[in-house]
Amino acid sequence: MAQTSLLDSQLSIIKSRWPKLAQQLNQFTIDDIHAQLKVELTQGLEQTISINGIQLSSRHDRYQEAAAWCQGINEACPHVDCYGIGMGDTPWYLLTVKKVAALTLHCLNLKLLKLLLTYTDQREWLTHPNLELVSAPARPSLGVHWLACTADLRFCDPHYYYQRDIFWHEKNLSYANSRHESNRALHLQRFEENRHYWQYDPDALLLAAKLPPHRRVLILASGPSLEEHFTWLEQVSALPQAQKPLIIALDTALKGLVNYQITIDIVVSIDELITPETAQVTKLKPRNDFAHNMALATEFELTPIALIQITPATNHLFPALVYFPRSRPDLLAAWPGPRYAAYSDHPLYDELEQQTPHCRLYANGSVIHPAVDLALNIGASNMYLLGADFGFMDGKTHAAWEDGSLGIKHHHAKHQLINGHGENIATTLNFISYLRALELLISKHPRCKFNRLSQRGAAITGCDYQAPDKLLLNWQQA
Structure with missing residues (x-):
C-alpha cells in the first residue's frame, strides 16, 4: 500500500x-x-x-x-x-x-x-x-x-511535561534511595557527633513567635534569578517591621546575600556537606540595627562574630539556624546566631524523636522543601518564593556560585522544563524531582497562597506570579 x-x-x-x-x-x-x-x-x-x-x-x-x-x-x-x-x-x-x-x-x-x-x-x-x-x-x-x-x-x-517528569522521578527513585542508604552510616555518625546540639537546642516550631501578624513569609532559594533582586531585597529589608515579611533563606543562597544589606530572619540547612564556608558564616551580618552594631564592633576592633563572644545576649541579632542532626558539627559550632533543631520525615529520624521530640519537616532531596514546610508549620498564610528556579539560567544553577560549584555543569544538562515565560530552560533530573516534590507539598496546603517572584525560573504549579515591584508597593502601603 x-x-x-x-x-x-x-x-x-x-x-x-x-x-x-x-x-x-x-x-x-x-x-x-x-x-x-x-x-x-x-x-x-x-x-x-x-x-x-x-x-x-x-x-x-x-x-x-x-x-x-x-x-x-x-x-x-x-x-x-x-x-x-x-x-x-x-x-x-x-x-x-x-x-x-x-x-x-x-x-x-x-x-x-x-x-x-x-x-x-x-x-x-x-x-x-x-x-x-x-x-x-x-x-x-x-x-x-x-x-x-x-x-x-x-x-x-x-502538556505532558508533568507526567514525563513524574515518570523520570519514579524511575530515578530507587537510585536516590540507594544513595540515601549509602549515607546511612554517615548520618548515624553525625547524629552522635551532634547529640549535644539536637538534644538541648529548642524546637524549630518555636520560631512561630517570629511570624509577623500579616503572616507573610519570603523564601530565598539559591537559583540564579535571586541575583536580579538583591537591590529589591534591600528595599524589603528597609521596610518597617510591621510591613516586612519574615525572610527565610536557604544555606546556599547566603553567598550572594551577605554582600548586601539584606535582613535574614532564619536560615535553613539540612545537608551533611554544607560547611561554614558554604554558609558564609564569617560574613554574616547582624539582623537588626546593622549600623549601630558595626560601629560598636569597629570601636572595639572586633568582627561582629567576635562581638558575640563578648556579649552573647546579642546573638539574636544574627539569623536563626534551623538544622537537621545530620549537619556538619563545625557548622553548628560556628553559627553565630541561635540554633533550632528539626527532623526529616525520613524513618531514620524516628529513634531520635523518641529520645528528644522535635518537629518533622518534609524533605525530598532539596533544602527548599523543609524551608517551605517550616513556613507552613509556623503559620504562613502568604508565601513568596524567590530564586526557586530549578534549572540553569545564565549558564549556572546557583546565584553567586560558578557553574558546577554545587552540582553538574551546564553542558551536562540533558533535560528541560518550562519557565514562567513558557520557554524551555535546561535542567537535570534531580531539579525536576525537587520541583515536582515542591508542587506536591503546595497542593496539600490550599489555605496558604503561594507566589513566585520571577518568570525566568520554573513555572511552579499552584504558585502564581507576582511582580516584585508591585508587591513591594503593596507592602509599603499596608
Missing part, C-alpha cells in the same frame, strides 16, 4: 473514533515534520525509525522489547495508561497479548504519531474496541497501572 493511502486509511479510523485528534493530526504535513525532525530508518535484525538519533524502538527484537515494557502489567488488567507509542508494538502487545480490559494510549507527540501512521501499519490496535487514544492528560497522576515508551518521552508536547 502506498504511503498516502496507508496514512489516509489510518486517519479515517482515527477520525471515526476520535475526530478531535484527527483534526490535530491534520495540522501537520509530513514535509513539515521532515523539515523539523531528522527522520531515519534504522536497520538491524528488524527495522525501526530514529528521530534526531533516538530510536523509537529496538532494531533487533521489537516484540521482546514490548514484552519487557509490559512485564509489570497483569493479564486482563482492568485499565492501563500507556505513555507514548514507540513503533506501535507496546499498545499492540497490551491489547492482544496481555488482553487488558481498557487501554488509554497517550500520544505524547502528534508529529511522531503522524510519522508512524505514514510509514507503518497500525490498524490492528487502532481498531481495537478496548483502546482510547488521547493527546492530552485528563489528570496529573500517571494512573494506577501505567508504563511508558521512554523514547517518546524525549519528544513529548508541553
Whole structure:
C-alpha cells in the first residue's frame, strides 16, 4: 500500500473514533515534520525509525522489547495508561497479548504519531474496541497501572511535561534511595557527633513567635534569578517591621546575600556537606540595627562574630539556624546566631524523636522543601518564593556560585522544563524531582497562597506570579 493511502486509511479510523485528534493530526504535513525532525530508518535484525538519533524502538527484537515494557502489567488488567507509542508494538502487545480490559494510549507527540501512521501499519490496535487514544492528560497522576515508551518521552508536547517528569522521578527513585542508604552510616555518625546540639537546642516550631501578624513569609532559594533582586531585597529589608515579611533563606543562597544589606530572619540547612564556608558564616551580618552594631564592633576592633563572644545576649541579632542532626558539627559550632533543631520525615529520624521530640519537616532531596514546610508549620498564610528556579539560567544553577560549584555543569544538562515565560530552560533530573516534590507539598496546603517572584525560573504549579515591584508597593502601603 502506498504511503498516502496507508496514512489516509489510518486517519479515517482515527477520525471515526476520535475526530478531535484527527483534526490535530491534520495540522501537520509530513514535509513539515521532515523539515523539523531528522527522520531515519534504522536497520538491524528488524527495522525501526530514529528521530534526531533516538530510536523509537529496538532494531533487533521489537516484540521482546514490548514484552519487557509490559512485564509489570497483569493479564486482563482492568485499565492501563500507556505513555507514548514507540513503533506501535507496546499498545499492540497490551491489547492482544496481555488482553487488558481498557487501554488509554497517550500520544505524547502528534508529529511522531503522524510519522508512524505514514510509514507503518497500525490498524490492528487502532481498531481495537478496548483502546482510547488521547493527546492530552485528563489528570496529573500517571494512573494506577501505567508504563511508558521512554523514547517518546524525549519528544513529548508541553502538556505532558508533568507526567514525563513524574515518570523520570519514579524511575530515578530507587537510585536516590540507594544513595540515601549509602549515607546511612554517615548520618548515624553525625547524629552522635551532634547529640549535644539536637538534644538541648529548642524546637524549630518555636520560631512561630517570629511570624509577623500579616503572616507573610519570603523564601530565598539559591537559583540564579535571586541575583536580579538583591537591590529589591534591600528595599524589603528597609521596610518597617510591621510591613516586612519574615525572610527565610536557604544555606546556599547566603553567598550572594551577605554582600548586601539584606535582613535574614532564619536560615535553613539540612545537608551533611554544607560547611561554614558554604554558609558564609564569617560574613554574616547582624539582623537588626546593622549600623549601630558595626560601629560598636569597629570601636572595639572586633568582627561582629567576635562581638558575640563578648556579649552573647546579642546573638539574636544574627539569623536563626534551623538544622537537621545530620549537619556538619563545625557548622553548628560556628553559627553565630541561635540554633533550632528539626527532623526529616525520613524513618531514620524516628529513634531520635523518641529520645528528644522535635518537629518533622518534609524533605525530598532539596533544602527548599523543609524551608517551605517550616513556613507552613509556623503559620504562613502568604508565601513568596524567590530564586526557586530549578534549572540553569545564565549558564549556572546557583546565584553567586560558578557553574558546577554545587552540582553538574551546564553542558551536562540533558533535560528541560518550562519557565514562567513558557520557554524551555535546561535542567537535570534531580531539579525536576525537587520541583515536582515542591508542587506536591503546595497542593496539600490550599489555605496558604503561594507566589513566585520571577518568570525566568520554573513555572511552579499552584504558585502564581507576582511582580516584585508591585508587591513591594503593596507592602509599603499596608
